[in-house]
Amino acid sequence: MDTGSTDETPAIAQRFGARLANHRWRDDFAEARNVSLGLARGEWILYIDADERLVDGDRPRVEQLLRNAEEIAFRLLLRPMLGTTPYREYRLWRNDPRIRFEGIIHERVVPAIHRAAGEDGRRIGDCDLLLAHLGYEGSQSHKHRRNLPLLRAELPRDPDNLFKHHHLARVLEGLGRKDEAVEVLTDAAELARSRPYDPLGVLVFTDLVRLRDDDGEDVAELLAEARDVYPDNKVLWWIEAIACSSEGRHDEALKLLDRLLGVDLSELPDEGPSYDERIFGEFAHQARGLCLFRLGRYEESGEAYAQASQIDPSNLEYRAKMQVAFGRARAAQTDRSAAH
Numbered sequence: 001m002d003t004g005s006t007d008e009t010p011a012i013a014q015r016f017g018a019r020l021a022n023h024r025w026r027d028d029f030a031e032a033r034n035v036s037l038g039l040a041r042g043e044w045i046l047y048i049d050a051d052e053r054l055v056d057g058d059r060p061r062v063e064q065l066l067r068n069a070e071e072i073a074f075r076l077l078l079r080p081m082l083g084t085t086p087y088r089e090y091r092l093w094r095n096d097p098r099i100r101f102e103g104i105i106h107e108r109v110v111p112a113i114h115r116a117a118g119e120d121g122r123r124i125g126d127c128d129l130l131l132a133h134l135g136y137e138g139s140q141s142h143k144h145r146r147n148l149p150l151l152r153a154e155l156p157r158d159p160d161n162l163f164k165h166h167h168l169a170r171v172l173e174g175l176g177r178k179d180e181a182v183e184v185l186t187d188a189a190e191l192a193r194s195r196p197y198d199p200l201g202v203l204v205f206t207d208l209v210r211l212r213d214d215d216g217e218d219v220a221e222l223l224a225e226a227r228d229v230y231p232d233n234k235v236l237w238w239i240e241a242i243a244c245s246s247e248g249r250h251d252e253a254l255k256l257l258d259r260l261l262g263v264d265l266s267e268l269p270d271e272g273p274s275y276d277e278r279i280f281g282e283f284a285h286q287a288r289g290l291c292l293f294r295l296g297r298y299e300e301s302g303e304a305y306a307q308a309s310q311i312d313p314s315n316l317e318y319r320a321k322m323q324v325a326f327g328r329a330r331a332a333q334t335d336r337s338a339a340h
Helices: 009-015 029-039 059-067 110-120 141-154 162-174 178-193 201-214 220-229 234-246 250-261 265-271 282-294 298-311 316-339
Strands: 044-046 052-055 073-079 087-094 124-133
Touching (some): 087 124, 087 265, 141 162, 162 178, 178 201, 201 220, 250 282, 298 316
Antiparallel strands (some): 073 087
16 A cells, blocks of 8 residues: 655555555555555555665565464564664554554554454464564654654653653654653553553653763762662673663672673563664673773783684774783783792
């Protein structure tokens, strides 16, 4: 279904045999998606946005998965940005008129899937199909300008949705309205505090810590609060490690960085959310190198920078710091030998 393309997409789709329907865009993502669902003829729905790609999703493997499936839906793996860890999303479900989207932006289909699953006594499965989202590369200004009025209209209808509050803050920050973004996140943090535990609240706290820290504020108390509520969130481990390092508490920072390096990335999708993969490798090694150098453990520091350089050979800074650290280690060894 086309909602107003201005390029050659409709013609290209028709050349490849697609049935094309036209529907006027009404600033409502759920409505557009539901119209498309009503036109679908297949037994199963695979929901993919225009800026997403199915990675290594060969047709025979998908057909084998679905041929004798008793599940009402499957959660796939979604990588939301290049260089991030994937997480589970509900993207594959039976073509069922009960399963429809809700909400004009960040539209949700999960409640409908769970209702239908409960009514039919069917389970929801997991599969290893991977979707890669490419829409966050390059300038996001056009999306921010589109999404801002939609989010403003949607939040009064869904005021407790912390993800939508977080997205509004990201949009405002992206449009250069940082003070407004901080205000939105501050209010959202208060909302999170007033409610039962919500895993999406960690998005609010991590961005609030980041923005206030950028402004030079003391975020120690806010960070401690977030770590207490979300002790397993790896972004908070990373933020606290950097805070410890900047305050000279290098041994504490090293413990957190070692924890990051020990994370089993294969277990992250079911835990969620998505993380920048570099905090589990390149960035953690670089930060360890700095902590070890400041502790005078120069040989270990050089090894840490060497590992960071191995991951990103194009980063000449890692190589330079590695050489400095190993040079200090050799000098220290020479001094010890001379003293004896």
